[in-house]
Structures are given as structure tokens and as C-alpha cells.
Amino acid sequence: MELFVKTPWNRHLRVRSDGQKLLASDFVAVSHPLRRSTDRLLTEAAAQVGAYLRGALRRFDLPLLFDGTALQNDAWALVAELDFGEFVSYADVARAIARPAAHRGVAAAMGATPFALFVPAHRVLGSDGRVRGATPNSMRIKLFEFERAIMMKKKR
Numbered sequence: 001m002e003l004f005v006k007t008p009w010n011r012h013l014r015v016r017s018d019g020q021k022l023l024a025s026d027f028v029a030v031s032h033p034l035r036r037s038t039d040r041l042l043t044e045a046a047a048q049v050g051a052y053l054r055g056a057l058r059r060f061d062l063p064l065l066f067d068g069t070a071l072q073n074d075a076w077a078l079v080a081e082l083d084f085g086e087f088v089s090y091a092d093v094a095r096a097i098a099r100p101a102a103h104r105g106v107a108a109a110m111g112a113t114p115f116a117l118f119v120p121a122h123r124v125l126g127s128d129g130r131v132r133g134a135t136p137n138s139m140r141i142k143l144f145e146f147e148r149a150i151m152m153k154k155k156r
Contacts, residue, residue: 003042004030005049009142013049013117017041021065024114027139049117055150058083060118068109071102075109076119085151087123087144090132107133117143 001019004012011027017039025045037043044062051057064080066073074097082088090103090110099105110121111133122143126132134140 001037001039001042003037003039003046004028005046007049007053009139011139015042015045015049017045018065021063022115022118023065025118026114026116045118052084052117055084055154062118064115064118067114068112071097071099071105072109072112074099075106076113076115079110079113079121079124080115080119082120082123085147087125087129089125089127091127093124122147 002014002016004014006012007027009027010029012030013025014028014030015025016023019039019041022041022045037046041062048057048060048062052060059081064076066076068076075093078093078096090106091100093106094100094102097106106124110119110124113119113121116139120143122131122140125144131138131141131144
């Protein structure tokens, strides 16, 4: 089952589920009418995405089915626990998953995550504090800028 959630970036977040866990999510251009899902999990995912877009959600709380290598699964699970606006480096993640020399592996895992937004790879930055490995118009950069802007507004 899948559901498309509208976002402000001229793309929809496509979310796929088996009814028990989310299987994947990615940003796509959608040109067909969107259907409402009767899947409880997809409905909850859409509600949480809406709260995220309003800046009202600290962290997604959804069951994700990780199907990667041990390093990928560990990195994805850790990054999925980061709060809105909490940014860390690849090296921070590598140390936190007890693989201190694996910062390049963490970077590769963030680039390969099957869960756009739900594993917020945009919160994992290079040691210089910038989004790395993303094209200038990528969703990772858009999400990073979105969260930074919300955090700046909250500080005022």
C-alpha cells in the first residue's frame, strides 16, 4: 500500500507500508489524483508529516523496516531518533554506533536510506557543518534549510 503526502516543495512524499511497518518513502513528482488511504499506519504517517511541516513534531514515531547492512541499519536507527533541528556530523554518528572510523560508511548509509524524511539524513552534516553529497536542489538541502529556518524563528 502507498500514500502520497503533499509537501511545500513541489513534490509529494510517497510512503509505502505493508500494514505493520513502513517499507520506504521518497520524494516524487505526482501528476495523478491522490487517493486517501485506509491503512492506519499510512494515515498516521501522513498526520506526522503534517505536524512536521508545521514545525510541531520533534521526531517521527513510526515503525520502519530496515533492510540494509548492519552498519546501515545501526546508522539509520540512530539518525531516526534525532530531534527536529538537531544536527550531527557523520563522525558523531560513527562514534555513537561504536564504529568510530566508519564516517564514510555512515555518509554512504545516509545517501542510501530508503526512508526519505523518516530517517532524516539531512540532519547529518559534514565536519564543516554543511550538507554533503547532495546536489544544490536536492531535498536534503531543502529539508535542512526548512528546519534551520523554523529553529531560527523559534529562537526569536
